[in-house]
Structures are given as C-alpha cells and as structure tokens.
Amino acid sequence: MSRAKRMVPATRLSPLDVIDEAVAGMLARPGRAALTVLGTLLGVAAFVTVLGLTTTVEGQISNRFTALVATEVIVQDTADRSDDGPAFPDDAERRLTALNGVHSAGVVWEVTDAGPLGARRPTAPEPGEDVKVLAASPGYLRAIHARLAAGRIFDPWHDAEHQRVVVLGSGAAGRLGVTWIDEQPAVFIGGTPFTVIGIVDDVDREAGTLLGAVVPAGTAEAVWGAGTGARAIIDTEIGAARQVGDEAPLALRPEDPGRFRTVTPPDPRQLREGVDTDLGTLFLALAAVCLLIGAVGIANTTLVAVLERVGEIGLRRALGARRRHVAAHFLAESGTLGLIGGLIGTSVGVAAVVAVAFFREWTPILQPATVLPAPLVGALTGLVAGLYPAWRATRIEPADALRR
Amino acid sequence: MTAPPVVEFARVTRSYPGPPPVLALREADLTVAAGEYVSVTGPSGSGKSTFLNLVGLLDRPDGGVYRLDGIDTAALPDADRTALRGRRIGFVFQSFHLLRHRSVLENVKLAMIYTAVSRRARTGLALETLDRVGLTQRAYARAGHLSGGEAQRVAIARALVNRPSLLLCDEPTGNLDSANAAAVLALIGELNGAGLTVLMVTHDQQVAARAYRSVLIKDGVLR
Numbered sequence: 001m002s003r004a005k006r007m008v009p010a011t012r013l014s015p016l017d018v019i020d021e022a023v024a025g026m027l028a029r030p031g032r033a034a035l036t037v038l039g040t041l042l043g044v045a046a047f048v049t050v051l052g053l054t055t056t057v058e059g060q061i062s063n064r065f066t067a068l069v070a071t072e073v074i075v076q077d078t079a080d081r082s083d084d085g086p087a088f089p090d091d092a093e094r095r096l097t098a099l100n101g102v103h104s105a106g107v108v109w110e111v112t113d114a115g116p117l118g119a120r121r122p123t124a125p126e127p128g129e130d131v132k133v134l135a136a137s138p139g140y141l142r143a144i145h146a147r148l149a150a151g152r153i154f155d156p157w158h159d160a161e162h163q164r165v166v167v168l169g170s171g172a173a174g175r176l177g178v179t180w181i182d183e184q185p186a187v188f189i190g191g192t193p194f195t196v197i198g199i200v201d202d203v204d205r206e207a208g209t210l211l212g213a214v215v216p217a218g219t220a221e222a223v224w225g226a227g228t229g230a231r232a233i234i235d236t237e238i239g240a241a242r243q244v245g246d247e248a249p250l251a252l253r254p255e256d257p258g259r260f261r262t263v264t265p266p267d268p269r270q271l272r273e274g275v276d277t278d279l280g281t282l283f284l285a286l287a288a289v290c291l292l293i294g295a296v297g298i299a300n301t302t303l304v305a306v307l308e309r310v311g312e313i314g315l316r317r318a319l320g321a322r323r324r325h326v327a328a329h330f331l332a333e334s335g336t337l338g339l340i341g342g343l344i345g346t347s348v349g350v351a352a353v354v355a356v357a358f359f360r361e362w363t364p365i366l367q368p369a370t371v372l373p374a375p376l377v378g379a380l381t382g383l384v385a386g387l388y389p390a391w392r393a394t395r396i397e398p399a400d401a402l403r404r
Numbered sequence: 405m406t407a408p409p410v411v412e413f414a415r416v417t418r419s420y421p422g423p424p425p426v427l428a429l430r431e432a433d434l435t436v437a438a439g440e441y442v443s444v445t446g447p448s449g450s451g452k453s454t455f456l457n458l459v460g461l462l463d464r465p466d467g468g469v470y471r472l473d474g475i476d477t478a479a480l481p482d483a484d485r486t487a488l489r490g491r492r493i494g495f496v497f498q499s500f501h502l503l504r505h506r507s508v509l510e511n512v513k514l515a516m517i518y519t520a521v522s523r524r525a526r527t528g529l530a531l532e533t534l535d536r537v538g539l540t541q542r543a544y545a546r547a548g549h550l551s552g553g554e555a556q557r558v559a560i561a562r563a564l565v566n567r568p569s570l571l572l573c574d575e576p577t578g579n580l581d582s583a584n585a586a587a588v589l590a591l592i593g594e595l596n597g598a599g600l601t602v603l604m605v606t607h608d609q610q611v612a613a614r615a616y617r618s619v620l621i622k623d624g625v626l627r
C-alpha cells in the first residue's frame with residue numbers, strides 16, 4: 001500500500017458520531033423537522049391502524065365464531081303436515097354419520113304429552129315434576145358433547161329394543177332428588193317406569209337438555225307414538241359444516257330433500273374478506289399515499305438542507321470527512337426523520353386501534369409482526385428519501401464549497 | 405537525517421476550464437520548512453485561494469509535484485488525501501465556517517470525529533485547545549452568538565485540536581475589525597513561536613508583514 005496509508009491512518013466516522021451529527025443537524029431546525037416528519041407519521045399511523053383494526057375485527061369474528069358454532073349443523077323438518085309421516089327415516093343417524101366430515105349425529109324431538117315426571121309412582125297428592133322429556137337417537141348425546149356425572153348413555157341396542165331407560169340432565173336429576181344411580185333407581189314418566197342409567201352434568205350445545213330427561217327414540221315411539229318437530233343435530237369436523245349441510249337432506253331423503261331446512265354456520269372466510277375489502281384496501285392505499293408524501297417531504301427537506309449547508313459540507317471535508325461520511329451523515333438525518341415519524345406514527349396508530357376497540361367493546365388485537373417493524377418502515381422511508389440528497393452532497397467539491 | 409520540508413511545490417499548475425478558461429496558478433514553486441511562517445500576498449483574483457486549496461489537498465493540480473511532509477500527493481487515492489488533510493492540516497477561513505447552532509465546544513470537537521479521537525478524550529482536548537486561544541469561558545456559548553474575533557479564535561482552536569503539522573489561513577482577518585484582526589494575528593504569531601508551521605494567504609500587505617517570509621502572487625504567478 002501507499003506510504004501515506006502507513007504513516008497516516010484513514011479518517012473514519014463512527015456510527016455513534018453519525019447519529020449525534022444527524023440529531024444535532026435536525027435539532028438545528030426543529031420546526032422544519034417537525035413538519036417534515038408529519039407525512040411519514042400519518043402514513044405509518046394509517047398502516048398500523050388499518051392492520052390493527054383488521055386483526056382486531058378478525059379476532060372478534062373468531063371469538064364469537066367459536067369452533068363450536070363452526071362445527072354444528074342442524075337439520076329441521078319444514079313440514080307442519082304431520083300426516084306426511086315422520087321426516088327422518090329410522091336409520092337417519094347411520095345415514096348422517098356416513099357423510100364425510102361428520103363426527104356424530106342424532107335425531108331429537110320433544111315428547112309433549114308424556115305427563116309429569118316423578119321419582120315415585122304418581123299419586124294424587126304428589127303430581128310429580130313438570131320436566132321436559134326428549135326423545136333422542138343415541139348419537140344425540142354425543143353430538144351435543146354430553147359429559148356424564150354418573151352412569152352411561154344409552155346405545156343403539158337400548159334404542160332398537162325399546163328399553164325403558166332414561167338419561168337425566170343434572171337439572172332434572174336435582175329436581176327429582178336422584179343423585180345416586182348405583183342401585184338403578186326408577187323414575188316415572190306419566191306413570192311409566194324408566195331406569196335411570198346416567199346423569200349428564202354438562203353439554204356444549206342444546207343446554208336445555210340439562211333440564212330434561214332423555215329417552216331412546218325407539219322407546220319413545222313405542223310408548224308415546226311418533227313425535228313431531230324432530231331435528232337432527234350434527235357435530236362435524238372443522239371446515240366440513242357447510243358441505244355436510246348441503247349433503248344431509250339428500251342423504252336423509254334422496255326422493256324429497258326439500259323437506260328439510262339446514263342451519264349451517266356462516267363462512268368465516270367470507271366475513272373476514274368482507275372486513276378486508278370494506279376498509280382495508282381503501283385505508284392501506286391511503287396509508288401508502290401518506291408514506292409517499294412523507295418520503296417526498298423528507299427528500300425535499302434533506303435536499304434543501306444539503307443546498308443550505310454546502311459550506312458545512314466543505315468544512316467537514318476539510319476536517320477529514322470522506323464522501324461516504326458525508327453521504328452517511330445526510331442518510332442518517334433523513335433516516336432519523338423517518339424513524340421519528342415512524343415511532344410517533346406507530347404510537348398514534350396503536351392508540352387509535354385501542355380507542356376504537358374501547359368504544360366498540362372489542363378486545364384490541366395488535367400483531368407484533370405489524371407493530372414492531374412499523375417504526376422501521378418509517379426509517380426505511382426516510383433512508384430511501386435521503387438517497388438522492390445524500391448523493392448530491394457527495395458531489396460537492398470542498399474547494400468550491402469553501403469559497404462561499 | 406533532516407526532516408523533509410512541510411510543503412514542497414514544484415511547477416504546480418491549476419487551470420479552470422471555464423468558460424472563460426482561467427490559468428489560475430502557473431508552474432508554482434515553493435518550499436516551506438517546518439516551523440516557518442510564510443505569507444502569500446496578491447490582489448483579489450490573483451490565485452491565492454486556488455494555491456491554498458492545492459496546498460490543503462482540497463483540490464488536485466493539473467500538473468507538477470506536491471510533497472506534504474515528504475509524501476508525494478499526486479499518486480494518492482482520495483481516502484489517503486483526505487486522511488492527510490484531516491490529520492496534518494488545520495484550516496482557518498475568512499468566513500470562519502462555524503456551525504452556528506452548536507456550542508463553541510462542539511465546534512472544536514467536530515474536528516475530532518473524523519480523526520478517530522475517542523469520544524471520552526474529545527472534551528478534554530477541546531477545552532485544552534480553547535484555553536490556548538483564550539476562550540475557555542465561552543466553551544458553552546452558541547457559536548452563532550460570538551463576535552467575529554471570538555469566532556475566528558474558535559476556528560483556530562478547531563484547526564489546532566488535531567495537532568496538525570501545517571496551519572493554512574485564507575484571509576483570516578478579512579471579516580474582522582482592526583483590533584480583532586490584531587489579536588488574531590498575535591495569536592497566529594504566538595502559535596508559530598511555539599513551533600507550528602504557518603502558511604497564510606492575504607491581499608493585505610500589513611497582515612503579510614507579520615510573516616517571516618513573504619511571497620508575491622500575481623495572475624497566477626508566484627514570486
């Protein structure tokens with residue numbers, strides 16, 4: 001290498017000094033810096049607000065829209081003409097569980113004329129309790145995610161053989177004073193004895209079941225005759241509900257699927273897209289425009305600073321600054337302007353999301369992946385905006401600059 | 405072995421392409437030995453600043469040889485010329501070139517950010533140097549609030565703080581009243597007395613008379 005290299009170490013500019021000089025340069029004209037920061041501030045604030053509100057609204061949808069709702073299909077009989085015969089075939093449960101994506105399914109109806117329920121054979125002074133009686137195929141209790149406090153639930157055999165068995169909801173069991181089923185206590189429904197084989201103390205769906213008594217559908221038909229207003233409750237895999245809802249009527253009555261009406265959950269993706277297209281695109285475009293205006297503002301301010309400070313640039317070169325040091329200095333100034341806009345903008349955006357969420361009684365959800373890089377988006381905007389002014393600054397010849 | 409001269413100019417030429425083209429310095433020869441105080445005098449437009457910019461490595465000559473501290477500068481890449489300029493040469497300009505929004509202390513420290521002086525050492529060195537120019541008590545004043553005489557003394561402190569081998573002054577008293585001019589010239593004389601090599605260009609004969617050797621320049625010709 002050259003002799004000078006050995007005798008005279010190269011000049012340098014440490015990152016800390018770059019930052020010091022950039023901040024000092026900005027503080028020399030605080031009003032101008034504040035105005036320059038405004039565009040970036042608005043752009044970043046808009047970005048954070050839009051992205052934060054999007055995740056927040058999405059969060060509300062998926063909150064309300066629990067997996068439970070998303071996996072439930074209800075098939076209803078539309079006929080009020082009971083003379084058309086039972087809507088659901090005897091093997092409805094088998095047909096439904098044969099469909100793709102079905103975990104469990106059961107048919108249920110309320111037995112309206114069963115009479116009062118009692119722990120003892122009814123006598124005149126003791127009319128018994130007025131408890132709802134449900135007739136259900138065995139899959140019903142599984143489909144509503146019934147959890148047992150004691151005993152078991154009935155199975156297809158009980159159903160097919162018309163066994164006089166009953167599963168009590170915990171509310172009904174309490175009213176009847178049945179807490180203990182080891183000795184297979186009997187209850188009387190309209191005078192007919194049924195053996196209690198299980199007590200359900202919790203369900204995820206059809207919470208009314210907890211207040212009722214559930215007997216096998218086959219048994220109910222044998223004792224009280226065919227019921228009306230039957231429904232099928234289907235528990236599906238996540239994402240399968242709509243498909244199952246479309247196929248169920250056909251599986252149940254291939255000759256007359258129109259007899260049924262299905263209730264399926266709304267498609268969560270549709271709702272989400274609705275949110276995105278409604279405010280998302282517009283505001284993101286607005287945010288981009290703000291950022292662009294911010295970038296132009298920073299570029300302009302930095303260029304003016306370069307032209308105003310030609311003498312200073314010449315002086316720095318005289319003191320040992322290389323062209324790259326001059327470029328670093330002005331890039332640091334524009335980057336700092338952008339970073340400050342980004343930091344304040346991020347705070348404003350977060351505050352806006354929290355405020356909107358507060359007034360709508362939502363839970364604000366801000367993804368770290370959008371909030372943390374947001375100030376850097378500002379800094380990057382500033383850096384890009386500073387490229388041209390910084391390049392101009394490096395082109396200034398010190399001898400010319402110092403003549404002024 | 406004797407130390408090489410600080411400045412050694414041999415047939416150094418600089419022209420500006422214009423238009424109109426100007427031959428601002430013609431085949432200038434000049435040698436300044438260590439510890440000398442040399443002034444270059446000539447009317448306005450005679451090429452004094454052109455000459456000083458070449459000596460200060462702020463500009464490149466079209467031809468000729470220039471050795472600084474014995475180092476031939478012609479072949480040097482920009483980075484080395486910048487390093488020599490920052491570490492070996494101190495500049496004093498007619499218009500001070502202080503950063504008006506920063507303190508006196510910060511203006512002096514500015515000279516050390518490029519020469520790799522540790523951040524901790526800077527304040528002490530700057531205060532020491534301000535003491536040499538008699539401005540310690542103004543260290544925390546804003547540079548923009550100084551009088552002309554004070555400002556030029558701060559600029560001299562800034563030029564001295566890296567302990568250069570050569571002090572270049574371009575019309576250092578041009579913006580000062582006679583009292584302040586005298587004080588600044590006294591200071592420069594004092595620094596030279598302490599061993600600093602000084603090269604000053606000026607159009608003012610009285611200012612030039614303070615130097616031990618005076619060289620005339622006219623129409624780009626050095627005599």
Ligand SMILES: Nc1ncnc2c1ncn2[C@@H]1O[C@H](COP(=O)(O)OP(=O)(O)O)[C@@H](O)[C@H]1O
Binds near residue numbers: 420428453455
């Ligand atoms: N950058 C330049 N481009 C063209 N001509 C220049 C430039 N700088 C100086 N000159 C010309 O060179 C001559 C010498 O200028 P200068 O060295 O500034 O003289 P001084 O400092 O003695 O007044 C003048 O005629 C001036 O107009």
Ligand SMILES: [Mg+2]
Binds near residue numbers: 452453454
């Ligand atoms: Mg001049």
